[in-house]
Amino acid sequence: MGRILLSGNESVAQGAWEAGAVVGVGYPGTPSTETLAHFARLPDVYAEWASNEKVALEVAAGVSLAGGRVLVAMKHVGLNVASDPLLTLAYTGVRGGLVILVADDPGMHSSQNEQDSHNYAAFARVPMLDPCDSAEAMAFTREAFGLSERFDVPVLVRSTVRVSHAKSLVEPGSRAVPDDQPAYKTNPAKWVMMPAMAKQRRLDLDRRIDELTAFSRETTLNRAEYRDTSLGVVCSGVTYLHVREALPDASVLKLGLSFPVSPDLISEFAEKVDRLVVVEEADGFLGRTLLAMGFSLDSVPLPTSGELTPGSIRQAFGFEPPPLREADTSMPPRPPLMCPGCPHRPVFNALRKLRAVVTGDIGCYTLGALRPLAAMDSCVCMGASISMAHGAELAGGMGDRPIVAVIGDSTFAHTGVNGLISSVYNAGTSTVAILDNRITAMTGHQGNPVNGITLQKRPSHEVDLIALCKALGIERVRVVDPHDLEAAEDALREEVTHEEMSVIIFKAPCALLVKDKGDPYAVDEEACTKCGLCIKLGCPAIGKNEQTSKAYIDTAVCVGCGQCVQVCRYGAIVHSGPACDLGGV
Amino acid sequence: MLTTVMLCGVGGQGTILAADLLAKVAAAEGLEVKLSEVHGMSQRGGSVDTVVKYGDELFSPVTDPGMVDHMVAFELMEAMRRIHYVRPDGRMLVNPRAIQPLPVLTGDLPAPHGMQAILEEEGAIFIDADLLACEAGSPKSANVVLMGALSWGLPFALETWNDVIASRVPPKTIEANLNAFQLGRAACQKGECAR
Ligand SMILES: Cc1ncc(C[n+]2csc(CCOP(=O)(O)OP(=O)(O)O)c2C)c(N)n1
Numbered sequence: 001m002g003r004i005l006l007s008g009n010e011s012v013a014q015g016a017w018e019a020g021a022v023v024g025v026g027y028p029g030t031p032s033t034e035t036l037a038h039f040a041r042l043p044d045v046y047a048e049w050a051s052n053e054k055v056a057l058e059v060a061a062g063v064s065l066a067g068g069r070v071l072v073a074m075k076h077v078g079l080n081v082a083s084d085p086l087l088t089l090a091y092t093g094v095r096g097g098l099v100i101l102v103a104d105d106p107g108m109h110s111s112q113n114e115q116d117s118h119n120y121a122a123f124a125r126v127p128m129l130d131p132c133d134s135a136e137a138m139a140f141t142r143e144a145f146g147l148s149e150r151f152d153v154p155v156l157v158r159s160t161v162r163v164s165h166a167k168s169l170v171e172p173g174s175r176a177v178p179d180d181q182p183a184y185k186t187n188p189a190k191w192v193m194m195p196a197m198a199k200q201r202r203l204d205l206d207r208r209i210d211e212l213t214a215f216s217r218e219t220t221l222n223r224a225e226y227r228d229t230s231l232g233v234v235c236s237g238v239t240y241l242h243v244r245e246a247l248p249d250a251s252v253l254k255l256g257l258s259f260p261v262s263p264d265l266i267s268e269f270a271e272k273v274d275r276l277v278v279v280e281e282a283d284g285f286l287g288r289t290l291l292a293m294g295f296s297l298d299s300v301p302l303p304t305s306g307e308l309t310p311g312s313i314r315q316a317f318g319f320e321p322p323p324l325r326e327a328d329t330s331m332p333p334r335p336p337l338m339c340p341g342c343p344h345r346p347v348f349n350a351l352r353k354l355r356a357v358v359t360g361d362i363g364c365y366t367l368g369a370l371r372p373l374a375a376m377d378s379c380v381c382m383g384a385s386i387s388m389a390h391g392a393e394l395a396g397g398m399g400d401r402p403i404v405a406v407i408g409d410s411t412f413a414h415t416g417v418n419g420l421i422s423s424v425y426n427a428g429t430s431t432v433a434i435l436d437n438r439i440t441a442m443t444g445h446q447g448n449p450v451n452g453i454t455l456q457k458r459p460s461h462e463v464d465l466i467a468l469c470k471a472l473g474i475e476r477v478r479v480v481d482p483h484d485l486e487a488a489e490d491a492l493r494e495e496v497t498h499e500e501m502s503v504i505i506f507k508a509p510c511a512l513l514v515k516d517k518g519d520p521y522a523v524d525e526e527a528c529t530k531c532g533l534c535i536k537l538g539c540p541a542i543g544k545n546e547q548t549s550k551a552y553i554d555t556a557v558c559v560g561c562g563q564c565v566q567v568c569r570y571g572a573i574v575h576s577g578p579a580c581d582l583g584g585v
Numbered sequence: 586m587l588t589t590v591m592l593c594g595v596g597g598q599g600t601i602l603a604a605d606l607l608a609k610v611a612a613a614e615g616l617e618v619k620l621s622e623v624h625g626m627s628q629r630g631g632s633v634d635t636v637v638k639y640g641d642e643l644f645s646p647v648t649d650p651g652m653v654d655h656m657v658a659f660e661l662m663e664a665m666r667r668i669h670y671v672r673p674d675g676r677m678l679v680n681p682r683a684i685q686p687l688p689v690l691t692g693d694l695p696a697p698h699g700m701q702a703i704l705e706e707e708g709a710i711f712i713d714a715d716l717l718a719c720e721a722g723s724p725k726s727a728n729v730v731l732m733g734a735l736s737w738g739l740p741f742a743l744e745t746w747n748d749v750i751a752s753r754v755p756p757k758t759i760e761a762n763l764n765a766f767q768l769g770r771a772a773c774q775k776g777e778c779a780r
Binding site: 246327 | 623632643651671692694
């Protein structure tokens with residue numbers, strides 16, 4: 001087939017397919033999402049988005065119990081959600097190989113925190129493979145399935161943004177489905193983790209980890225490269241590539257199996273180099289591991305958070321930077337923003353007018369926290385909005401300001417519904433806004449239980465949110481079109497005054513799903529009074545003229561949604577001609 | 586020999602597709618290639634960049650200040666924001682258009698002025714990609730115009746570019762995109778000759 005350009009995520013999917021994985025399951029999350037999306041397109045596999053990562057890993061555990069090889073994919077914070085099954089699946093082990101791709105986001109390009117999933121490998125005591133590029137992502141994932149079955153344990157494949165979203169040339173291979181497993185026999189000593197059995201499996205896990213530690217000594221997943229031996233660098237993942245570029249002469253111990261690590265492997269390398277240094281991103285996991293083993297490390301002043309680059313490594317090792325042009329720091333920042341026509345915008349516009357305290361959640365709508373909408377008070381983790389609103393009410397509320405929980409459709413199905421059940425059960429009185437834009441937008445438009453679109457386009461059905469809320473015992477449930485600004489505001493105003501739980505479902509498709517754009521609008525300069533209400537919508541099509549302070553609309557950006565027409569009290573926003581006027585800047 | 590190209594702009598401007606074209610061309614010409622991009626939050630109208638590196642042997646997919654040989658900026662402020670990434674003797678191709686970020690649109694921050702003059706002093710060549718894209722028959726092909734401009738001065742055969750573009754864009758838009766590429770290439774040739 002020759003070499004093709006694949007991302008790390010696509011390569012993980014390809015490796016799993018080659019290893020004969022029959023099922024893929026996960027929940028979207030940058031930078032992991034394309035892994036399962038790509039797997040789903042490969043022949044002879046079944047793939048699905050689960051409602052959350054815990055569910056995904058449990059589905060995978062079932063596939064494994066039934067003897068199938070299964071790939072699970074999620075982002076780093078997803079592993080927090082899936083950690084409950086993970087830590088006990090380490091005890092049970094597997095039947096069919098079970099491999100979890102976990103994609104970390106050092107530097108937080110698209111995440112609420114920065115965690116190093118190596119810690120989970122050590123915590124759960126499951127092996128972790130650390131590919132540095134697409135070719136390794138493919139080969140390591142393929143190998144991970146064999147290791148999972150050989151050592152009877154789930155295997156974590158860790159990537160980072162610069163593995164997942166880097167593309168390089170790989171040579172895909174063919175699929176080799178392993179032989180059928182011996183017939184299934186009920187085996188409670190292995191699979192029913194109640195105390196008596198768990199105690200045995202706990203000891204057995206120690207044995208398996210010991211075997212893996214011995215394996216770490218001999219496997220070609222780990223590689224010592226000897227060049228100039230005055231400096232020896234220990235590293236893993238993409239950091240290896242940065243180190244090779246930054247310090248081309250250094251000797252390197254590259255850990256492809258970053259947990260568990262054999263002390264003998266390190267000793268052998270340490271003995272041959274004068275100076276032993278660990279180079280790693282964000283957390284210090286490998287460094288702590290080596291220190292705990294008793295190695296003395298030389299430390300260099302690497303950044304303690306964020307991503308490394310070849311340049312930052314060179315700097316830490318005391319090299320001069322190359323000649324530079326002067327940096328310009330005067331540019332205004334360019335934060336991401338809600339698209340023109342976004343149905344989330346009017347909800348936040350109304351919440352701002354209500355001076356609501358908004359417990360928010362994670363999705364495109366989190367952008368409602370930024371100016372000028374500036375109508376979100378918290379965003380912690382997926383599903384937290386509803387439970388936090390309940391908690392804030394338990395503390396006696398927020399003075400005279402109403403409290404509203406705001407959550408997206410995918411996030412509601414992920415873990416929001418759990419909070420809602422709990423609030424209703426405890427006679428909570430919160431107002432909950434579910435922003436049902438018919439898609440999981442932030443991560444690139446995946447289906448979810450609320451819209452009933454499945455990963456491989458199999459028929460399914462939508463959750464009936466109204467019936468669901470009613471079944472939970474919520475009387476006050478209604479659906480509102482957020483593009484009707486008055487209706488959106490009225491609904492919120494009314495529901496926050498009610499001393500009982502209420503849910504408003506703001507239902508309108510994501511602006512990027514709307515193919516028929518309306519004609520763009522323009523500002524009638526005569527009629528504009530510079531009141532600024534349209535500007536406060538935070539639409540990227542509307543700006544304030546620096547000279548006149550009047551509003552203007554960029555017709556090339558406007559999608560004709562008409563939200564601004566509704567906020568203008570002076571009838572100054574009117575239909576204009578067709579787009580593509582490319583006059584001056 | 587290692588060549589580093591940085592494409593930068595505003596999420597949604599098509600930097601990712603453009604980078605993909607370049608990477609595929611380099612691969613088709615038998616080189617090693619790496620591309621690194623960022624998805625997710627920033628794609629919603631935020632500041633984005635993609636790095637493509639190619640050569641005989643290469644390691645890291647990312648780059649550092651002072652290491653970029655060719656920068657292609659889809660927008661003025663994004664060019665300014667990354668000017669220090671470009672080698673002092675590197676090449677800068679800039680679409681001379683400003684897309685005001687939200688803090689400017691809302692009047693929270695002043696719009697920057699004089700960017701074109703500063704960039705010109707730094708040796709930038711301006712390619713009015715939006716205008717040329719409209720001329721080529723598809724306003725959405727500005728990214729391909731810029732790839733045409735970049736191609737002038739890179740050691741890749743025109744035929745390879747055309748093949749890669751034809752295989753990568755929607756069939757109905759092949760002609761407009763090939764036109765866009767040609768217009769960009771010609772504009773860069775003119776611009777560089779004028780210097
Ligand atoms: C535990 C966890 N899993 C995944 C993610 C990645 N993620 C961020 S937002 C989001 C989905 C948001 O979808 P939705 O709630 O429908 O809101 P929208 O973006 O459509 O507005 C996901 C999956 C995360 N932040 N945390």
